[in-house]
Amino acid sequence: MDKVKGSYYNFIIDQGDKGYILYNSLSGVIISVTGQEELKRVKEVLGGEEVLYNKQDEIIQLLYEKGILINTDTDELEYLQFLYEQEVVRSQALSIMLITTRQCNLRCVYCYEKHENLAMSLDVYNSIALYIEKSLMEKKYTSVNITLFGGEPFIEYENVVNFLKDANRICDKYNVPFGAGATSNGVLITPGRFEELYGLGVTYYQITIDGLEDTHNLYRQCADGSGSFKKIIENLKYMAGTDYGFEVTIRTNFNNEVFRKAKEFYKFIATNFDQRFHVYYEGIKKLGGSNDGELDVLDKSEVSESSVDIAAYIRELGLKNDVVDEMTLPFNRICYATKHNDFIVDYDGSILKCTLSLDDELNRIGRIYKDGTMEIDDYKHARWVGKKSQLAGQCKTCKVLPLCYGGRCVNGRVHGEDFECDRDLQEQELARLIVTI
Numbered sequence: 001m002d003k004v005k006g007s008y009y010n011f012i013i014d015q016g017d018k019g020y021i022l023y024n025s026l027s028g029v030i031i032s033v034t035g036q037e038e039l040k041r042v043k044e045v046l047g048g049e050e051v052l053y054n055k056q057d058e059i060i061q062l063l064y065e066k067g068i069l070i071n072t073d074t075d076e077l078e079y080l081q082f083l084y085e086q087e088v089v090r091s092q093a094l095s096i097m098l099i100t101t102r103q104c105n106l107r108c109v110y111c112y113e114k115h116e117n118l119a120m121s122l123d124v125y126n127s128i129a130l131y132i133e134k135s136l137m138e139k140k141y142t143s144v145n146i147t148l149f150g151g152e153p154f155i156e157y158e159n160v161v162n163f164l165k166d167a168n169r170i171c172d173k174y175n176v177p178f179g180a181g182a183t184s185n186g187v188l189i190t191p192g193r194f195e196e197l198y199g200l201g202v203t204y205y206q207i208t209i210d211g212l213e214d215t216h217n218l219y220r221q222c223a224d225g226s227g228s229f230k231k232i233i234e235n236l237k238y239m240a241g242t243d244y245g246f247e248v249t250i251r252t253n254f255n256n257e258v259f260r261k262a263k264e265f266y267k268f269i270a271t272n273f274d275q276r277f278h279v280y281y282e283g284i285k286k287l288g289g290s291n292d293g294e295l296d297v298l299d300k301s302e303v304s305e306s307s308v309d310i311a312a313y314i315r316e317l318g319l320k321n322d323v324v325d326e327m328t329l330p331f332n333r334i335c336y337a338t339k340h341n342d343f344i345v346d347y348d349g350s351i352l353k354c355t356l357s358l359d360d361e362l363n364r365i366g367r368i369y370k371d372g373t374m375e376i377d378d379y380k381h382a383r384w385v386g387k388k389s390q391l392a393g394q395c396k397t398c399k400v401l402p403l404c405y406g407g408r409c410v411n412g413r414v415h416g417e418d419f420e421c422d423r424d425l426q427e428q429e430l431a432r433l434i435v436t437i
Helices: 036-047 058-065 076-089 122-137 153-173 191-199 213-219 229-240 256-260 262-272 300-317 322-328 378-389 423-436
Strands: 003-006 010-014 020-024 029-033 069-071 093-099 106-108 143-149 178-184 202-208 220-222 247-254 277-283 342-345 350-352 364-368 374-376
Touching: 010 423, 020 036, 020 423, 029 036, 036 058, 058 069, 093 122, 093 153, 122 153, 122 364, 143 153, 153 178, 153 191, 191 202, 191 229, 213 220, 213 229, 213 256, 229 247, 229 262, 247 256, 247 262, 256 262, 262 277, 262 300, 277 322, 300 423, 322 423, 364 378, 374 378
Parallel strands: 093 143, 093 342, 143 178, 178 202, 202 247, 247 277
Antiparallel strands: 003 069, 010 020, 020 029, 106 220, 342 350, 350 364, 364 374
């Protein structure tokens, strides 16, 4: 190797007197360059098309190791496609999301679900356990991860616990790593339940809190009309008082009203919770719920600007921002629905791919039977998984491609919608976000 060149996926952000921030979307590396001598050398190295490779040159060696510099003959698009094939397509990790019930104990104003009294039967739980055991016996998977979803998954608490006991036993039997998490509103994760769930391997939760008590209770009321904020905070404070190794992502869905008090809210989080509690945020969306016509939502540019502003304040507070990981690490924007080993098992044993289209016929790709057999319609499954490999022309020349590999959500394209992406907006948003980290 005689010469190296700058990667096509580099973001070189000039901060004037503050120096450079170097980010590479293919490696996920972020480097801050502030020293005058280092800054001068980096400008020299990255200023031309190619430079001589010198292992003794610390700057060149560092940039090469971090993927900022690459071999001159490297086809990065080809390499990216290889990594996608290796890390995503050929993954042997089994991920199953259980919709334990369609019912919920909250009535969030932006919710798209119907709150039906439809719960997973014991037969379906047993079928999933049998499927896991048969698959591990055949060495089909190398790890198992369960996500509990709903509705509110812990309405079915006893059945969930019994299933987790079975899943733990099976994975122990075949010496396969097991992990579990839950997307929950947090109201039903009382101290005793948290203790039991932790013992069964549930070490991750995503729990939504839409700002401080006044805004949260406005958007996320209990079914009886009471506020849910205090109950959730009490449960989270109990978790924080333990020394267990878990993670909680506190998700916030924001619009103008929630955003106005964002600083006050995140200061509350930083004051009351430790580094095991991360934050994540998205703009409120109209997802087909009965209140869509009345929702106050931000447009794409407003969401982008607000996200960057929030990220800057979160950094000041020292909170871990999961949005940053999702937005900056390779393949992290890829939707679970496009992964071949990711399945959703509905309450009735139907196999789905997407939580946003629960009752859509295109989303129902198969069924699990009492004997643990999972029957999949490969043609339907291919519509979800195969779409990801069809990169549009603009995707192939976009510097954000290593993160999303052609789009964050495949649901629309499965249903025949044209995939629209504002490439310039995506690249500008990413550059602004990098500065806030």
